[in-house]
Amino acid sequence: MPQQPSNLKAALWMAGSIASFLAMSIAGRATTAELNVFQVLEMRSVIGFIMLLPLVYFVGGFAAMKTKRPLQHIGRNVAHYVGQFAWLYALTLIPLAEVISIEFTTPIWTALFAVSFLGEKLTRGRIAAIALGLIGIVIIVRPGLDRIETGHLVVLGAAFAFGISLVMVKSLTRTDNVVRIIFWMLIIQSAIGLIPALYEWRNPPAELWPWILLIAFTGTSSHFCLARALVYADATLIAPIDFLRVPLSAVIGWLLYKEQIDVFTAAGAALILMGNLLNLQVGPKREAEPVVP
Numbered sequence: 134m135p136q137q138p139s140n141l142k143a144a145l146w147m148a149g150s151i152a153s154f155l156a157m158s159i160a161g162r163a164t165t166a167e168l169n170v171f172q173v174l175e176m177r178s179v180i181g182f183i184m185l186l187p188l189v190y191f192v193g194g195f196a197a198m199k200t201k202r203p204l205q206h207i208g209r210n211v212a213h214y215v216g217q218f219a220w221l222y223a224l225t226l227i228p229l230a231e232v233i234s235i236e237f238t239t240p241i242w243t244a245l246f247a248v249s250f251l252g253e254k255l256t257r258g259r260i261a262a263i264a265l266g267l268i269g270i271v272i273i274v275r276p277g278l279d280r281i282e283t284g285h286l287v288v289l290g291a292a293f294a295f296g297i298s299l300v301m302v303k304s305l306t307r308t309d310n311v312v313r314i315i316f317w318m319l320i321i322q323s324a325i326g327l328i329p330a331l332y333e334w335r336n337p338p339a340e341l342w343p344w345i346l347l348i349a350f351t352g353t354s355s356h357f358c359l360a361r362a363l364v365y366a367d368a369t370l371i372a373p374i375d376f377l378r379v380p381l382s383a384v385i386g387w388l389l390y391k392e393q394i395d396v397f398t399a400a401g402a403a404l405i406l407m408g409n410l411l412n413l414q415v416g417p418k419r420e421a422e423p424v425v426p
Contacts, residue, residue: 143366146358147374153355155381159389160347167341170221173348175330176337178323180349185319188312198316200309209301210321216294219287226284235288237270240372242296247368251303259369265408266376272401296372302360303368311360315353376405 164173189198200206223232240263247253305314337345362371380402 137365139365140370143362143371144374146362146365147371150355150358150362151375151378151381153351153358154378155385157348157351157355158382159385160344160351163344164337164341164348168335168337169330169333171326171329171333172335173345174217175323175326176345177348177352178319178326180346181353182316182319182323184350185312185315185353189316192310192312198313200313200317202305202308203317205301205305206314206317207321209298209305210318211325212294212301213298213318214322214325216291216298219291219294223284223288223291226287227282232284232288235285236292236295237267237376238289239292239295239299240266240369240375242293243299243372244369246296246300247303251300251368253367253369255369259373262370262373262408265404266373269380269401269404269408270376272397272404299359299363299372300368303363303371306360306364311357311364314360315357318356319353373408376408380405 161173189195220232220236244253244255244259244263248255302314359371362374383402
């Protein structure tokens, strides 16, 4: 049954998604120091699937997981997996600051796809949120892109793939419930990553298992919360909220890893927050009015 639009509910679900992604980044830093990335991704999907089973039974069991849109589920998860792989590969080619800067062009691609394929409207508030968010990101990471390298193109491809994935999730929420979307995500991505994971497999040491379980839980909860947010609001509203991950990641780096927060990070965070507050103040009725020709 379709839900009434609610910017507040969408923002709260996005807060859960961002918190999950941040926790997953901490656990990922610990696990990828000892295990191959493909193995970590595979364990995340398989264990996450087991964790999801109580919810599956709660909403009707495996019979309720049947979908009339299998190709859309496959397409969405292929796009997301390709984006993950490209993002991780780019980390081996260019500095992290440049990867982050280019990755956060994702809301631009999301907005373009959402307007073109979902019929969403670009309001002035959403345009302002995207613009202020991008400016804030550039201020925080201050990338020195004085030349184009292969890594820049690779991470641009990742952002493009993430934009496709996000819009396809929004489309799927119109016909499939969130549990069904996550159910097929975990199955499809487990299948995609099985062979490369087995090729690089090694038995995890006992002290690593708490981090692996945390990755599995947050890897599922982050996408669950994101899909729930998309039930209540357009993709063009949801995408800019994800900009908040950058300054919050800086705070985590300061608290856990003694990384310094400078004035540029604070200024960039203020712009990102300002853009999101402006974006969330636009109510559903006002959003329906076309303000961009």
